[in-house]
Protein backbone atom coordinates (compact mmCIF):
# COMPACT_ATOMS: atom_id res chain seq x y z
CA UNK A 412 0.00 0.00 0.00
CA UNK A 413 1.55 3.26 -1.07
CA UNK A 414 0.26 5.03 2.03
CA UNK A 415 2.77 3.29 4.31
CA UNK A 416 5.74 4.63 2.44
CA UNK A 417 5.04 8.30 2.83
CA UNK A 418 6.66 10.36 5.51
CA UNK A 419 3.85 12.81 6.21
CA UNK A 420 1.68 10.03 7.62
CA UNK A 421 3.96 9.92 10.65
CA UNK A 422 2.92 13.46 11.54
CA UNK A 423 -0.31 14.48 13.27
CA UNK A 424 -2.05 17.61 14.42
CA UNK A 425 -2.43 17.39 18.19
CA UNK A 426 -3.60 20.85 19.24
CA UNK A 427 -5.06 24.06 17.88
CA UNK A 428 -5.40 27.61 19.14
CA UNK A 429 -6.67 30.94 17.95
CA UNK A 430 -6.72 34.46 19.36
CA UNK A 431 -9.73 36.71 19.18
CA UNK A 432 -10.62 37.72 15.62
CA UNK A 433 -10.75 41.51 15.86
CA UNK A 434 -11.75 44.16 13.38
CA UNK A 435 -9.62 45.69 14.73
CA UNK A 436 -8.20 44.11 17.88
CA UNK A 437 -6.86 46.27 20.70
CA UNK A 438 -4.08 43.74 21.22
CA UNK A 439 -0.66 43.89 19.62
CA UNK A 440 0.33 41.41 16.94
CA UNK A 441 2.61 39.62 19.38
CA UNK A 442 -0.08 39.51 22.09
CA UNK A 443 -2.49 37.88 19.61
CA UNK A 444 0.23 35.42 18.64
CA UNK A 445 0.92 34.45 22.25
CA UNK A 446 -2.81 33.89 22.86
CA UNK A 447 -3.00 31.51 19.91
CA UNK A 448 0.24 29.66 20.68
CA UNK A 449 -0.44 29.14 24.39
CA UNK A 450 -3.90 27.83 23.63
CA UNK A 451 -2.57 25.41 21.00
CA UNK A 452 0.24 24.09 23.23
CA UNK A 453 -2.20 23.48 26.09
CA UNK A 454 -4.74 21.92 23.72
CA UNK A 455 -2.11 19.40 22.61
CA UNK A 456 -1.46 18.50 26.25
CA UNK A 457 2.09 19.80 25.92
CA UNK A 458 4.19 22.35 27.70
CA UNK A 459 6.37 25.09 26.25
CA UNK A 460 9.45 22.95 26.78
CA UNK A 461 8.07 20.22 24.51
CA UNK A 462 8.08 22.53 21.48
CA UNK A 463 11.28 21.96 19.51
CA UNK A 464 10.29 23.40 16.13
CA UNK A 465 8.58 26.53 14.78
CA UNK A 466 7.17 27.11 11.28
CA UNK A 467 5.31 30.00 9.67
CA UNK A 468 4.24 31.25 6.29
CA UNK A 469 5.16 33.83 5.15
CA UNK A 470 7.08 34.68 8.31
CA UNK A 471 8.34 38.12 9.10
CA UNK A 472 9.45 40.09 6.05
CA UNK A 473 11.62 42.27 8.28
CA UNK A 474 9.40 45.24 7.56
CA UNK A 475 6.65 45.09 10.17
CA UNK A 476 4.07 44.63 7.41
CA UNK A 477 0.53 43.97 8.67
CA UNK A 478 0.29 41.02 6.25
CA UNK A 479 2.71 39.14 8.50
CA UNK A 480 3.94 41.13 11.49
CA UNK A 481 5.34 38.19 13.51
CA UNK A 482 7.69 35.47 12.33
CA UNK A 483 9.52 32.58 13.97
CA UNK A 484 12.56 34.72 14.81
CA UNK A 485 10.52 37.04 17.03
CA UNK A 486 8.39 34.32 18.55
CA UNK A 487 11.22 32.02 19.65
CA UNK A 488 12.71 34.48 22.12
CA UNK A 489 9.36 35.82 23.27
CA UNK A 490 8.15 32.34 24.24
CA UNK A 491 11.56 31.25 25.53
CA UNK A 492 11.63 28.34 23.10
CA UNK A 493 14.62 26.10 22.50
CA UNK A 494 14.18 24.77 18.97
CA UNK A 495 16.04 22.29 16.83
CA UNK A 496 14.47 23.54 13.61
CA UNK A 497 12.61 26.67 12.52
CA UNK A 498 11.66 28.27 9.25
CA UNK A 499 9.49 30.81 7.48
CA UNK A 500 9.42 32.57 4.13
CA UNK A 501 7.02 33.56 1.38
CA UNK A 502 8.29 31.33 -1.40
CA UNK A 503 6.51 28.01 -1.16
CA UNK A 504 3.16 26.35 -1.66
CA UNK A 505 1.00 29.15 -0.29
CA UNK A 506 -0.64 29.96 3.02
CA UNK A 507 -0.41 26.47 4.52
CA UNK A 508 3.27 26.09 3.65
CA UNK A 509 4.06 26.29 7.38
CA UNK A 510 2.10 23.09 7.95
CA UNK A 511 3.84 21.36 5.05
CA UNK A 512 7.33 22.50 6.07
CA UNK A 513 6.73 21.68 9.73
CA UNK A 514 5.47 18.21 8.87
CA UNK A 515 8.55 17.61 6.74
CA UNK A 516 10.87 18.74 9.54
CA UNK A 517 9.26 16.17 11.86
CA UNK A 518 9.29 13.48 9.17
CA UNK A 519 12.97 14.17 8.58
CA UNK A 520 13.66 13.63 12.26
CA UNK A 521 14.74 17.17 13.10
CA UNK A 522 12.10 17.71 15.79
CA UNK A 523 9.09 16.21 17.58
CA UNK A 524 6.57 19.00 18.15
CA UNK A 525 6.36 21.93 15.74
CA UNK A 526 4.43 25.09 16.56
CA UNK A 527 3.00 26.44 13.29
CA UNK A 528 1.47 29.91 13.43
CA UNK A 529 0.08 32.72 11.31
CA UNK A 530 -0.56 36.25 12.55
CA UNK A 531 -2.17 39.01 10.52
CA UNK A 532 -3.13 42.57 11.54
CA UNK A 533 -4.53 44.06 8.34
CA UNK A 534 -7.51 45.47 10.17
CA UNK A 535 -5.40 47.64 12.48
CA UNK A 536 -3.29 48.73 9.54
CA UNK A 537 -6.32 49.87 7.59
CA UNK A 538 -7.18 52.27 10.39
CA UNK A 539 -4.01 54.08 9.27
CA UNK A 540 -3.87 53.28 5.56
CA UNK A 541 -7.16 52.48 3.86
CA UNK A 542 -5.43 50.85 0.89
CA UNK A 543 -3.12 48.60 2.87
CA UNK A 544 -3.41 45.47 0.78
CA UNK A 545 -1.70 42.12 1.00
CA UNK A 546 -1.33 41.29 -2.65
CA UNK A 547 -0.30 44.58 -4.20
CA UNK A 548 2.88 46.08 -5.49
CA UNK A 549 4.83 47.71 -2.70
CA UNK A 550 7.96 48.64 -4.64
CA UNK A 551 9.02 52.27 -4.81
CA UNK A 552 10.10 53.94 -8.07
CA UNK A 553 10.65 51.90 -11.24
CA UNK A 554 9.30 48.40 -10.77
CA UNK A 555 11.79 45.55 -10.90
CA UNK A 556 9.87 42.90 -8.93
CA UNK A 557 9.99 39.71 -10.92
CA UNK A 558 6.27 39.41 -11.62
CA UNK A 559 4.64 42.75 -10.74
CA UNK A 560 6.74 44.54 -13.38
CA UNK A 561 4.63 42.81 -16.05
CA UNK A 562 1.36 43.88 -14.44
CA UNK A 563 1.62 47.26 -12.72
CA UNK A 564 2.34 49.30 -15.86
CA UNK A 565 -1.17 48.22 -16.93
CA UNK A 566 -2.66 49.25 -13.59
CA UNK A 567 -3.14 45.76 -12.28
CA UNK A 568 -3.17 47.16 -8.78
CA UNK A 569 -4.58 44.32 -6.72
CA UNK A 570 -4.63 40.55 -6.86
CA UNK A 571 -8.36 40.74 -7.50
CA UNK A 572 -7.68 42.00 -11.04
CA UNK A 573 -5.86 38.75 -11.80
CA UNK A 574 -8.33 36.45 -10.04
CA UNK A 575 -11.23 38.23 -11.73
CA UNK A 576 -9.75 37.20 -15.07
CA UNK A 577 -9.79 33.54 -13.94
CA UNK A 578 -13.47 33.97 -13.06
CA UNK A 579 -14.26 35.60 -16.41
CA UNK A 580 -12.52 32.75 -18.24
CA UNK A 581 -14.41 30.14 -16.20
CA UNK A 582 -17.71 31.89 -16.95
CA UNK A 583 -16.80 31.88 -20.66
CA UNK A 584 -15.58 28.29 -20.95
CA UNK A 585 -18.11 26.56 -18.73
CA UNK A 586 -21.12 28.85 -18.61
CA UNK A 587 -20.72 29.55 -14.90
CA UNK A 588 -23.07 32.32 -13.78
CA UNK A 589 -22.87 35.06 -11.19
CA UNK A 590 -25.83 33.50 -9.37
CA UNK A 591 -23.85 30.26 -9.09
CA UNK A 592 -20.69 31.98 -7.91
CA UNK A 593 -22.79 33.88 -5.34
CA UNK A 594 -23.26 30.62 -3.45
CA UNK A 595 -19.70 30.74 -2.15
CA UNK A 596 -20.33 34.07 -0.44
CA UNK A 597 -23.85 33.11 0.66
CA UNK A 598 -22.72 29.76 2.08
CA UNK A 599 -19.86 31.35 3.98
CA UNK A 600 -22.21 33.92 5.47
CA UNK A 601 -24.78 31.29 6.40
CA UNK A 602 -22.03 29.40 8.25
CA UNK A 603 -20.65 32.55 9.89
CA UNK A 604 -24.06 33.18 11.45
CA UNK A 605 -23.27 30.16 13.68
CA UNK A 606 -19.69 31.22 14.48
CA UNK A 607 -19.32 33.66 17.38
CA UNK A 608 -15.86 34.70 16.21
CA UNK A 609 -16.88 35.51 12.64
CA UNK A 610 -16.45 39.09 11.43
CA UNK A 611 -19.79 39.32 9.55
CA UNK A 612 -22.78 37.38 10.89
CA UNK A 613 -25.82 39.13 9.41
CA UNK A 614 -27.59 36.76 6.98
CA UNK A 615 -27.06 37.56 3.31
CA UNK A 616 -29.47 37.11 0.38
CA UNK A 617 -28.92 36.62 -3.33
CA UNK A 618 -30.32 40.14 -3.83
CA UNK A 619 -27.72 41.53 -1.39
CA UNK A 620 -25.02 39.77 -3.38
CA UNK A 621 -26.23 41.00 -6.77
CA UNK A 622 -26.58 44.52 -5.36
CA UNK A 623 -23.02 44.61 -4.10
CA UNK A 624 -20.76 46.75 -6.25
CA UNK A 625 -18.26 45.43 -8.75
CA UNK A 626 -14.62 45.74 -7.75
CA UNK A 627 -13.22 44.01 -10.84
CA UNK A 628 -15.77 42.24 -13.04
CA UNK A 629 -17.17 39.70 -12.56
CA UNK A 630 -16.05 39.90 -8.91
CA UNK A 631 -17.94 42.09 -6.43
CA UNK A 632 -17.23 43.43 -3.00
CA UNK A 633 -18.91 40.35 -1.49
CA UNK A 634 -16.50 38.09 -3.40
CA UNK A 635 -13.58 39.52 -1.39
CA UNK A 636 -12.47 38.27 2.00
CA UNK A 637 -12.67 40.58 5.03
CA UNK A 638 -9.54 41.76 6.81
CA UNK A 639 -9.12 41.21 10.51
CA UNK A 640 -6.53 41.03 13.30
CA UNK A 641 -5.96 37.48 14.47
CA UNK A 642 -3.44 34.75 15.09
CA UNK A 643 -3.90 31.02 14.63
CA UNK A 644 -1.59 28.26 15.87
CA UNK A 645 -1.42 24.55 15.11
CA UNK A 646 0.71 21.93 16.86
CA UNK A 647 2.23 19.20 14.69
CA UNK A 648 3.63 16.16 16.49
CA UNK A 649 5.53 13.04 15.59
CA UNK A 650 2.82 10.39 15.65
CA UNK A 651 4.43 8.27 18.37
CA UNK A 652 4.77 11.39 20.53
CA UNK A 653 1.16 12.33 19.79
CA UNK A 654 -0.25 9.30 21.61
CA UNK A 655 0.14 11.03 24.97
CA UNK A 656 -2.02 14.00 24.01
CA UNK A 657 -5.62 14.72 24.95
CA UNK A 658 -7.00 14.86 21.40
CA UNK A 659 -7.28 11.95 18.96
CA UNK A 660 -4.37 12.67 16.60
CA UNK A 661 -5.32 14.06 13.20
CA UNK A 662 -2.90 12.49 10.76
CA UNK A 663 -1.44 14.40 7.82
CA UNK A 664 -2.55 11.72 5.37
CA UNK A 665 -1.23 13.44 2.25
CA UNK A 666 0.39 16.68 1.15
CA UNK A 667 0.01 18.55 -2.13
CA UNK A 668 2.75 21.11 -2.81
CA UNK A 669 3.47 20.76 -6.52
CA UNK A 670 4.03 23.51 -9.08
CA UNK A 671 4.45 22.24 -12.63
CA UNK A 672 3.95 25.62 -14.30
CA UNK A 673 5.73 28.97 -14.09
CA UNK A 674 5.25 30.92 -10.85
CA UNK A 675 3.09 33.47 -12.59
CA UNK A 676 -0.46 34.74 -12.43
CA UNK A 677 -0.95 34.90 -16.22
CA UNK A 678 1.33 32.17 -17.65
CA UNK A 679 -0.51 29.34 -15.86
CA UNK A 680 -3.69 27.41 -16.53
CA UNK A 681 -6.27 30.16 -16.00
CA UNK A 682 -8.96 27.88 -14.56
CA UNK A 683 -6.73 25.17 -13.07
CA UNK A 684 -4.05 27.40 -11.52
CA UNK A 685 -1.26 25.74 -9.54
CA UNK A 686 -4.09 24.15 -7.56
CA UNK A 687 -4.40 21.42 -10.19
CA UNK A 688 -0.75 20.38 -9.74
CA UNK A 689 -0.96 20.47 -5.97
CA UNK A 690 -4.25 18.55 -5.84
CA UNK A 691 -3.02 15.91 -8.27
CA UNK A 692 0.01 15.30 -6.08
CA UNK A 693 -2.16 15.00 -2.97
CA UNK A 694 -4.31 12.21 -4.41
CA UNK A 695 -1.23 10.39 -5.71
CA UNK A 696 0.01 10.08 -2.13
CA UNK A 697 -3.04 8.41 -0.59
CA UNK A 698 -5.51 5.57 -1.05
CA UNK A 699 -8.38 7.85 -0.05
CA UNK A 700 -10.40 9.47 -2.84
CA UNK A 701 -12.44 12.67 -3.09
CA UNK A 702 -15.56 10.65 -2.20
CA UNK A 703 -14.15 10.05 1.31
CA UNK A 704 -13.96 13.76 2.17
CA UNK A 705 -16.46 14.81 4.87
CA UNK A 706 -15.68 18.54 4.92
CA UNK A 707 -13.56 20.90 2.85
CA UNK A 708 -11.96 24.16 3.88
CA UNK A 709 -11.07 25.83 0.58
CA UNK A 710 -9.31 29.15 0.22
CA UNK A 711 -11.70 32.04 -0.34
CA UNK A 712 -9.47 35.07 -0.45
CA UNK A 713 -11.72 35.59 -3.46
CA UNK A 714 -14.80 33.44 -3.97
CA UNK A 715 -13.75 32.14 -7.39
CA UNK A 716 -10.74 30.42 -5.85
CA UNK A 717 -12.98 28.16 -3.76
CA UNK A 718 -14.79 27.08 -6.90
CA UNK A 719 -11.50 26.40 -8.71
CA UNK A 720 -10.22 24.35 -5.73
CA UNK A 721 -13.42 22.28 -5.73
CA UNK A 722 -12.64 21.32 -9.31
CA UNK A 723 -8.87 20.96 -8.87
CA UNK A 724 -9.35 18.56 -5.96
CA UNK A 725 -11.87 16.50 -7.92
CA UNK A 726 -14.60 17.24 -5.38
CA UNK A 727 -16.67 17.97 -8.49
CA UNK A 728 -15.91 17.54 -12.18
CA UNK A 729 -13.77 20.08 -14.04
CA UNK A 730 -15.97 22.90 -15.32
CA UNK A 731 -18.91 21.73 -13.19
CA UNK A 732 -18.10 23.84 -10.13
CA UNK A 733 -20.90 26.28 -10.92
CA UNK A 734 -23.50 23.56 -11.27
CA UNK A 735 -22.17 21.80 -8.15
CA UNK A 736 -22.64 24.83 -5.90
CA UNK A 737 -25.87 26.03 -7.54
CA UNK A 738 -28.54 26.61 -4.91
CA UNK A 739 -25.94 26.03 -2.20
CA UNK A 740 -27.48 22.85 -0.78
CA UNK A 741 -24.57 20.51 -1.59
CA UNK A 742 -22.01 22.73 0.18
CA UNK A 743 -24.17 23.76 3.17
CA UNK A 744 -23.45 22.58 6.74
CA UNK A 745 -25.96 19.74 6.27
CA UNK A 746 -25.04 19.08 2.64
CA UNK A 747 -22.99 16.30 1.06
CA UNK A 748 -19.81 18.38 1.21
CA UNK A 749 -19.85 21.22 3.77
CA UNK A 750 -17.29 23.89 2.89
CA UNK A 751 -15.73 26.78 4.81
CA UNK A 752 -17.81 25.87 7.82
CA UNK A 753 -16.68 28.76 10.05
CA UNK A 754 -17.61 31.36 7.43
CA UNK A 755 -14.33 31.09 5.55
CA UNK A 756 -12.34 34.24 5.05
CA UNK A 757 -15.25 35.87 3.22
CA UNK A 758 -17.31 36.22 6.39
CA UNK A 759 -15.25 34.64 9.17
CA UNK A 760 -12.21 36.85 8.62
CA UNK A 761 -8.97 36.75 6.70
CA UNK A 762 -6.97 34.67 9.18
CA UNK A 763 -5.16 33.57 6.04
CA UNK A 764 -4.47 29.92 5.68
CA UNK A 765 -4.21 28.45 9.15
CA UNK A 766 -7.79 29.47 9.94
CA UNK A 767 -8.88 26.70 7.57
CA UNK A 768 -6.71 24.12 9.33
CA UNK A 769 -8.07 25.24 12.70
CA UNK A 770 -11.63 24.85 11.45
CA UNK A 771 -10.99 21.46 9.82
CA UNK A 772 -9.67 20.15 13.15
CA UNK A 773 -12.58 21.70 15.07
CA UNK A 774 -14.95 19.79 12.79
CA UNK A 775 -13.03 16.49 12.98
CA UNK A 776 -12.88 16.71 16.78
CA UNK A 777 -16.59 17.56 17.00
CA UNK A 778 -15.92 20.91 18.64
CA UNK A 779 -17.63 23.17 16.14
CA UNK A 780 -20.71 23.79 18.32
CA UNK A 781 -23.61 25.30 16.38
CA UNK A 782 -21.84 24.90 13.06
CA UNK A 783 -20.89 21.26 13.61
CA UNK A 784 -21.46 19.05 10.57
CA UNK A 785 -22.32 15.36 10.71
CA UNK A 786 -19.42 13.38 12.28
CA UNK A 787 -16.62 12.53 9.86
CA UNK A 788 -12.96 11.50 9.94
CA UNK A 789 -11.58 12.87 6.66
CA UNK A 790 -11.20 16.55 5.77
CA UNK A 791 -9.30 18.45 3.12
CA UNK A 792 -7.72 21.88 3.47
CA UNK A 793 -6.48 23.84 0.47
CA UNK A 794 -5.09 27.34 0.31
CA UNK A 795 -3.80 29.77 -2.25
CA UNK A 796 -4.68 31.16 -5.65
CA UNK A 797 -2.82 31.55 -8.95
CA UNK A 798 0.69 30.14 -8.53
CA UNK A 799 0.22 29.73 -4.76
CA UNK A 800 -1.26 26.34 -3.94
CA UNK A 801 -0.90 23.91 -1.07
CA UNK A 802 -3.28 21.29 0.27
CA UNK A 803 -3.41 18.62 2.95
CA UNK A 804 -5.69 15.67 3.55
CA UNK A 805 -6.40 15.20 7.25
CA UNK A 806 -7.59 11.94 8.82
CA UNK A 807 -8.68 11.61 12.45
CA UNK A 808 -7.35 8.41 14.01
CA UNK B 809 -4.09 57.85 -16.32
CA UNK B 810 -0.97 57.52 -14.21
CA UNK B 811 1.05 54.35 -14.53
CA UNK B 812 3.88 52.86 -12.52
CA UNK B 813 6.69 52.19 -14.97
CA UNK B 814 8.97 49.14 -15.14
CA UNK B 815 12.73 49.07 -14.64
CA UNK B 816 14.65 48.19 -17.80
CA UNK B 817 16.90 45.14 -17.91
CA UNK B 818 19.00 43.54 -20.64
CA UNK B 819 16.14 41.08 -21.20
CA UNK B 820 13.16 43.44 -20.97
CA UNK B 821 14.55 46.46 -22.81
CA UNK B 822 13.25 45.64 -26.30
CA UNK B 823 9.82 44.64 -25.00
CA UNK B 824 9.39 48.01 -23.32
CA UNK B 825 11.14 50.17 -25.93
CA UNK B 826 10.23 48.39 -29.18
CA UNK B 827 7.32 50.75 -29.50
CA UNK B 828 9.79 53.46 -30.52
CA UNK B 829 9.98 51.49 -33.82
CA UNK B 830 6.25 50.71 -33.61
CA UNK B 831 7.04 47.02 -33.19
CA UNK B 832 6.21 44.52 -30.43
CA UNK B 833 9.17 42.33 -29.49
CA UNK B 834 8.72 38.95 -27.82
CA UNK B 835 11.58 36.64 -26.89
CA UNK B 836 12.08 33.68 -29.20
CA UNK B 837 14.38 30.66 -29.07
CA UNK B 838 16.46 30.03 -32.21
CA UNK B 839 16.93 26.23 -31.90
CA UNK B 840 13.35 25.34 -30.97
CA UNK B 841 11.69 28.38 -32.57
CA UNK B 842 9.30 28.84 -29.68
CA UNK B 843 8.31 32.20 -28.29
CA UNK B 844 8.13 32.82 -24.55
CA UNK B 845 7.14 35.62 -22.21
CA UNK B 846 8.26 37.21 -19.95
CA UNK B 847 11.70 37.55 -21.58
CA UNK B 848 14.60 35.66 -19.99
CA UNK B 849 18.19 34.77 -20.91
CA UNK B 850 17.26 31.12 -21.49
CA UNK B 851 14.48 29.26 -23.30
CA UNK B 852 12.19 27.63 -20.71
CA UNK B 853 11.38 24.84 -23.18
CA UNK B 854 14.80 23.62 -24.35
CA UNK B 855 17.17 25.63 -22.11
CA UNK B 856 19.02 27.08 -25.09
CA UNK B 857 20.58 30.47 -24.49
CA UNK B 858 20.26 31.37 -28.16
CA UNK B 859 17.29 33.57 -27.49
CA UNK B 860 16.48 37.04 -28.80
CA UNK B 861 13.73 39.62 -28.77
CA UNK B 862 11.88 39.07 -32.06
CA UNK B 863 9.30 41.30 -33.71
CA UNK B 864 5.80 39.82 -33.82
CA UNK B 865 2.63 40.90 -35.59
CA UNK B 866 1.16 42.60 -32.54
CA UNK B 867 -2.14 40.89 -33.30
CA UNK B 868 -4.05 38.49 -31.14
CA UNK B 869 -7.19 37.97 -29.16
CA UNK B 870 -8.54 38.57 -25.70
CA UNK B 871 -8.02 35.35 -23.66
CA UNK B 872 -9.73 36.86 -20.66
CA UNK B 873 -10.31 40.31 -19.16
CA UNK B 874 -11.73 42.27 -16.27
CA UNK B 875 -13.23 45.72 -15.94
CA UNK B 876 -11.67 47.39 -12.92
CA UNK B 877 -14.10 49.67 -11.06
CA UNK B 878 -12.15 50.21 -7.86
CA UNK B 879 -10.39 53.54 -7.24
CA UNK B 880 -7.21 52.02 -5.83
CA UNK B 881 -5.54 55.41 -6.18
CA UNK B 882 -6.97 58.85 -7.00
CA UNK B 883 -4.99 58.92 -10.28
CA UNK B 884 -6.92 56.14 -12.03
CA UNK B 885 -9.51 56.86 -14.75
CA UNK B 886 -12.37 54.45 -14.07
CA UNK B 887 -13.47 52.05 -15.30
CA UNK B 888 -10.63 50.50 -17.29
CA UNK B 889 -10.06 47.12 -18.92
CA UNK B 890 -7.23 44.77 -17.97
CA UNK B 891 -6.82 41.79 -20.29
CA UNK B 892 -4.67 38.77 -20.93
CA UNK B 893 -3.91 38.86 -24.65
CA UNK B 894 -3.01 35.70 -26.53
CA UNK B 895 -0.79 36.58 -29.50
CA UNK B 896 -1.35 35.00 -32.93
CA UNK B 897 2.20 33.67 -33.20
CA UNK B 898 1.76 30.71 -30.85
CA UNK B 899 -1.01 29.09 -28.81
CA UNK B 900 -0.66 30.07 -25.15
CA UNK B 901 1.70 32.99 -25.87
CA UNK B 902 0.16 35.50 -23.48
CA UNK B 903 0.79 38.85 -21.90
CA UNK B 904 -1.10 41.15 -19.58
CA UNK B 905 -2.15 44.53 -20.97
CA UNK B 906 -5.07 46.93 -21.32
CA UNK B 907 -7.76 47.11 -24.00
CA UNK B 908 -8.23 50.80 -24.74
CA UNK B 909 -10.34 53.04 -27.00
CA UNK B 910 -13.25 50.65 -26.60
CA UNK B 911 -16.38 50.79 -24.49
CA UNK B 912 -15.49 48.41 -21.58
CA UNK B 913 -18.89 46.71 -21.83
CA UNK B 914 -18.09 45.78 -25.46
CA UNK B 915 -14.95 43.80 -24.64
CA UNK B 916 -15.38 40.06 -25.09
CA UNK B 917 -13.23 36.95 -24.75
CA UNK B 918 -12.10 36.04 -28.26
CA UNK B 919 -12.23 39.67 -29.46
CA UNK B 920 -9.56 40.37 -32.08
CA UNK B 921 -7.07 43.04 -31.01
CA UNK B 922 -3.88 44.72 -32.22
CA UNK B 923 -1.12 46.53 -30.40
CA UNK B 924 -0.95 50.30 -30.00
CA UNK B 925 1.87 51.90 -28.07
CA UNK B 926 1.62 54.50 -25.33
CA UNK B 927 4.87 56.32 -24.61
CA UNK B 928 5.60 57.37 -21.04
CA UNK B 929 9.13 58.66 -20.45
CA UNK B 930 11.46 56.06 -22.02
CA UNK B 931 8.87 53.27 -21.99
CA UNK B 932 6.47 52.36 -24.82
CA UNK B 933 3.64 50.39 -23.20
CA UNK B 934 2.09 47.81 -25.56
CA UNK B 935 -1.66 48.39 -25.19
CA UNK B 936 -4.33 46.82 -27.37
CA UNK B 937 -7.22 48.17 -29.44
CA UNK B 938 -9.90 46.37 -31.40
CA UNK B 939 -8.38 45.06 -34.66
CA UNK B 940 -9.01 47.58 -37.43
CA UNK B 941 -9.10 45.45 -40.59
Ligand SMILES: [Zn+2]
Nearest residue numbers: 837840851854
Ligand atom coordinates in the same frame (compact mmCIF):
# COMPACT_ATOMS: atom_id res chain seq x y z
ZN1 LIG C 1 14.00 26.57 -27.01
